[in-house]
Amino acid sequence: MLKLVFAAALLVTSVFPATAHEEKSETLTIVHPWSRATAPSQKVGAVFMEIKSSTGKADRLIGASSPDADITELHGHIREGDIMRMRRVEGGIEVPAKGSVKLAPGGFHVMLIGLKAPLLEETTIPLTLTFEHAGPVEIEAVVESAGSSSSSGAEKMEKMDHMKMDHKKGSMLHGAPR
Amino acid sequence: MNRKLHIGVMALVVVIFALGAWLNLRQGQPAESGPVGGMVVNASIGGPFALTDHTGTAFTHENLAGDYALIYFGYTFCPDVCPTELGEIAVAIDLLDEAADRVRPVMITIDPERDTPEVLAEYVPLFHERLVGLTGTDAEVREVATNYRVFYRRFEDPNYTYYLMDHTSFVYLLAPSGEIAAMFRYGTPPEDMATAIRQHMRGNTRG
Numbered sequence: 200m201l202k203l204v205f206a207a208a209l210l211v212t213s214v215f216p217a218t219a220h221e222e223k224s225e226t227l228t229i230v231h232p233w234s235r236a237t238a239p240s241q242k243v244g245a246v247f248m249e250i251k252s253s254t255g256k257a258d259r260l261i262g263a264s265s266p267d268a269d270i271t272e273l274h275g276h277i278r279e280g281d282i283m284r285m286r287r288v289e290g291g292i293e294v295p296a297k298g299s300v301k302l303a304p305g306g307f308h309v310m311l312i313g314l315k316a317p318l319l320e321e322t323t324i325p326l327t328l329t330f331e332h333a334g335p336v337e338i339e340a341v342v343e344s345a346g347s348s349s350s351s352g353a354e355k356m357e358k359m360d361h362m363k364m365d366h367k368k369g370s371m372l373h374g375a376p377r
Numbered sequence: 378m379n380r381k382l383h384i385g386v387m388a389l390v391v392v393i394f395a396l397g398a399w400l401n402l403r404q405g406q407p408a409e410s411g412p413v414g415g416m417v418v419n420a421s422i423g424g425p426f427a428l429t430d431h432t433g434t435a436f437t438h439e440n441l442a443g444d445y446a447l448i449y450f451g452y453t454f455c456p457d458v459c460p461t462e463l464g465e466i467a468v469a470i471d472l473l474d475e476a477a478d479r480v481r482p483v484m485i486t487i488d489p490e491r492d493t494p495e496v497l498a499e500y501v502p503l504f505h506e507r508l509v510g511l512t513g514t515d516a517e518v519r520e521v522a523t524n525y526r527v528f529y530r531r532f533e534d535p536n537y538t539y540y541l542m543d544h545t546s547f548v549y550l551l552a553p554s555g556e557i558a559a560m561f562r563y564g565t566p567p568e569d570m571a572t573a574i575r576q577h578m579r580g581n582t583r584g
Contacts (some may be wrong), residue, residue, distance in 0.1 A: 238499035245456035345503035346464020
C-alpha cells in the first residue's frame with residue numbers, strides 16, 4: 200500500500216535558515232524536524248523534532264532511516280546524577296494518544312551514524328520515520344548551526360510572525376510502500 | 378589489577394554523586410550567596426595540565442593564565458549533549474559583549490582515540506571562532522579529567538559497531554588566577570553563565 204503523506208512544509212529561504220515547518224501523515228504531525236551542522240571529521244549527527252498525534256490511539260516511533268547515513272538509530276539519554284549516558288532506545292518512542300512527544304537536546308533523538316557527507320547549515324536531510332501504526336512517514340530535517348539549541352517550532356513560528364516570508368514552497372512527499 | 382581499577386572507578390562515581398548532591402544543595406540557596414547559575418567551588422578541583430591543541434601545538438594551563446576560560450569536557454562523536462553545551466558556551470561568551478574577549482572557550486576531549494588535533498581542527502570552529510580544542514595521550518587526558526573530577530568511560534556493546542562515551546557534562550569557569558571560580562551543570566542557560574562571569578569580573582563573589 201502506497202501511503203501519501205502531505206507535507207505542509209513552509210520552507211522559507213530567507214536569511215533565517217532554520218524555519219519552523221511541519222510534515223503530516225493522516226494521524227501524526229511532525230513539527231520542525233531539525234539537525235545540526237557537522238564537521239567533515241564528525242561522522243554522527245542527531246535529528247530532533249516534536250511528534251503530535253491527533254488520534255485516540257497511541258503510536259510508537261520504532262525506527263528511522265536516511266540515505267545520508269550508514270546507520271540510523273533512535274537514541275536517548277539516561278542521566279544518572281550528572282553523568283550522561285547516551286543509549287539506543289529499545290522498543291521505540293511512544294507517541295501518546297491525542298498528545299505529543301518531543302525529541303529534544305538532552306532527551307531523545309534520531310542518531311545518524313556514518314554520515315556520508317558533512318551536514319551543512321541551511322540544507323535538509325531526508326528521513327523516513329517508521330511508526331508502529333502510522334507506518335512510514337517521510338520528512339526533511341532542516342540543518343541549523345552546529346551549536347543550535349533550536350527553540351520549538353511553535354516558538355519559531357511566533358518569532359517569525361513579524362518577519363517577511365518572501366519565498367513559500369509547498370511540497371508533496373510520498374511515503375515508501377509498506 | 379582490573380579489580381583495583383574497578384574499585385577506583387566506583388570510588389570516583391561515589392565522589393561524583395556526592396559532588397552532585399552537594400551542588401544540588403548549593404543551587405537551592407538564594408542567589409545572593411553565590412553567582413547566579415554557577416556554583417562556587419572549593420580549591421581542590423582543577424590544576425595544571427599539559428595537552429595539545431587543535432593546531433597540534435603544546436598547550437598547558439599556563440596558556441590560559443590571565444584570562445577567564447570556560448572549559449568543557451566532551452567528544453566529537455557526541456551529536457547531542459556536547460554540541461548543546463558548546464553552543465551554550467558560545468552564546469554565553471557573545472552575551473558578554475565587550476568583556477567577551479576576556480573569556481576563552483576551551484573543549485577538552487575525553488575521547489583522544491577519535492579526537493586527534495586534525496579532527497578537532499575541523500570541529501571547533503563550528504561553535505566559536507576562538508574555541509580551543511585540546512587532546513592528548515590517554516594518560517594526559519585521564520590526568521586532567523581526574524583533576525577536574527570528570528567522570529568518563531567508554532561504553533561498548535557487542536551489537537554496536539561504534540563506541541560511545543559516558544561522561545559528566547559540566548562547564549567550568551576558570552579564573553585568571555587558574556582557579557576554578559564556578560561550575561555550571563548541563564542545562565544551565567547561557568544567560569546565567571554570562572551573569573555569573575560578570576559577577577566574577579566585578580569581583581563581588583567569594584572564590
